[in-house]
Amino acid sequence: MSQNPETIASQVGEASKSPGHPPLDQWQPELSGDMDLRVTRDGQWIYKGEPLAREAIVRLFSTILRLEDDGEFYLVTPVEKWRIQVDDAPLLAHSLTVEAGGAEQVIKLTTNVGEVLEIGEDHPLDVGRYPGTDEPRPIIHVRHGVTARLVTAAFYDLAEHVVEREGWAGPELGVFSNGNFYKIG
Structure with missing residues (x-):
């Protein structure tokens, strides 16, 4: 071995x-x-x-x-x-692109190993927090439990596409991609 x-x-x-x-x-x-x-x-x-x-x-x-x-x-x-x-997420995600708009938009990110991922059912977005801080930890699921953390610039680009919608517990902030809504914050 x-x-x-x-x-x-x-x-x-x-x-x-x-x-x-x-x-x-x-x-x-x-x-x-x-x-x-x-x-x-x-x-x-x-x-x-x-x-x-x-x-x-x-x-x-x-x-x-x-x-x-x-x-x-x-x-x-x-x-x-x-x-x-x-140390954190094994991959990084950058170069955010958006196609279409509203609930029909598709958000894509490129990882540091050159893979293009569409936020959606296969690659959901999750914005959590680092333990002990209020610092956001935005990740996209890649496969087999592996995630890619959005670099700061990509997270700021994502923030430009945040919308508010009425959820079951009140207003929610998030983004649409591939027909799904992903809460942010």
């Missing part, structure tokens, strides 16, 4: 020949151990104290990362499972 990022990448490449994301939900290997890999709050992937040199490895790792019921993040291949450390 190897903690080497290149070895892990080749395992995934061999097991995932079809287009799209690797079939992570089908891979259930035993825990291989802890990998000296940490994703910082600013989105850097640090392996043994140094940023991962190849962006292609970071992109691949983002597709084999999952959050499990124990609250820990794991890189998963068909034969290995490595626990890693994540």
Whole structure:
């Protein structure tokens, strides 16, 4: 078993020949151990104290990362499972774009690994708070428990599309995307 990022990448490449994301939900290997890999709050992937040199490895790792019921993040291949450390959300979301308007609008964000996500059923938006502060923590769900935190500029761009509507408990602030309303604040 190897903690080497290149070895892990080749395992995934061999097991995932079809287009799209690797079939992570089908891979259930035993825990291989802890990998000296940490994703910082600013989105850097640090392996043994140094940023991962190849962006292609970071992109691949983002597709084999999952959050499990124990609250820990794991890189998963068909034969290995490595626990890693994540300071906040493992991905960042930026470059917000909006198509259409009103209840019909579609909001899209691009992650720091180049994936474009539409806020909607598959990628819901959640604006929580950091524990112990009033600082908002806007995230979009990616897959397998992995989230992307909206960078400040994207959150400000999102705020430009906030509307008020009447909810069951009174007025609510939020945004529409793909026919759904996502509360903010």
